[in-house]
Amino acid sequence: MANDQFYSVSSLTKWVKRLIDRDDALQNIWVRAEISNFKKHSRGHMYFTLKDEKSRVQSVMFAGNNRHLTFIPENGMSVLVRGDVSVYEPYGQYQFYVKDMQPDGMGNLFLAYEQLKKKLANQGWFDNEKKRQIPNYPRSIAVVTSRTGAAVRDIVTTLKRRFPQVQITLFPVLVQGEGAAPAIVHAIRQADAMKKFDVMIFGRGGGSIEELWAFNEEAVAEAIYHCSIPTISAVGHETDVTISDFVADLRAPTPTAAAELAVPDTMEVEAKRRYLEQKLFKAVREKVTMEKERLGYLTKSYAFRYPRRLLQQKEEELDRNTERLRKETRRLGEQKRLQYEQLVKQLRAQHPSQQIATAYERLGQVNHLLIHAAGKQKEAYQSRYDQIVSKLDALSPLKVMNRGYSLVYEEKDALVKTVSTVNIGDQVKVRLQDGSFDCQVKDVHHERNSREE
């Protein structure tokens, strides 16, 4: 530490506090001491001095820790305290912060209790999964407790009041002092070996820690743990918690409570049974009523009462169906006929009469045209003919003959145009304007200047 460097008081205190807080040896330790200057603050915290003949230390037990104390600390009281050492900085003073406090006198017992509790907890003997179910209606119960005292009386009375038909077997044991623990162990094993109990209750009435001590013994815990019967512990009062309470399948705060937990209340069970019986009656009554109703309904049904009507109905149905069949058939025939007619109509519509008529009409037209054309043609011919006739008329040999010319025909009526066609002796006809006469050729004379030559 340099000379020129000075600590402040508060940093010094902080340093010391840190050293102390870090030291595991000063945490969670047990101290035996006497209480003085005890003061309980209105907010619940307890302030006091722990001292012995030679020294003292300021101590605090906060409300959260002292709430569970089973006694009220007093000045002059010898106690065992568990807690941590730390420093109260404003005063630079080291203090003991108490977490747990027990009256001294059985200091060793407490340590033993704590140690055993830790050990068995680590072994899993307190685990919830290991707890067995207490049967609902036990027939036979083993009670391990003192033959005299409030505990056995409370247990027996409560059991008989609630569930009189349960058989109780008492295993009288010493519950405190020398030999209590072995006696309890022996009784538990004995009861277990008899194999006739559904539940076991063990315990005793309230008392000091020494008086309850047998139930903190490892041997007893072991016997309970290995017992094949479900166990209910009933040791002391609600605030007394022993190792046996942790090991048992069920912990009852008092012996009376243990009996209550062990058996149901007959009145309640009987009420439940009566309720079930009523339900049973009701269910069957309902069933019968329902079936009756069904039967009645069926008996009263139409078919049952009037079987003939049912037949009539069937007859009617048959008639109706037959009628329907007929109607349907007819309807079907009609339908087919209509279809046929429709087809004929369609076929007729396809008939060529129209074309024929059209053709006729056309033919008439053409005919007409033809006649017309022919008429025209005829007229044309007529006029031409008339022309020709008039021309002809103009050229007619008759006219010439009027002037004295005549025509000579051979026998065969062929006109003689040249002398070469006639021979002497031939009969010829001479035609004149107003008739003819027959002649015989006497001679033929050729003339040189004939056109034929």
Added chain:
Amino acid sequence: MENKEETLSFEEAMNKLESVVEKLEEGDVPLEKAIAMFQEGMELSKQCHNKLQAVEKQMDEIVKDDGEVELTNLQEESSE
């Protein structure tokens, strides 16, 4: 029936009674079976009732260290 009474524990009888009632209440049991179940239920109810009511002055026992069993009435004894 006597036999049954011997073998059936109270708890078993109660449970059985409950399940019979439940089944009947569900309602789809045929009539003959329903009647048989009803009879069974009534028998179970009777058994339970008997077990509950017949406090046959069952004697309590005290088992001593050496295993010797002594019959007594613990209630009377403790109320003395």
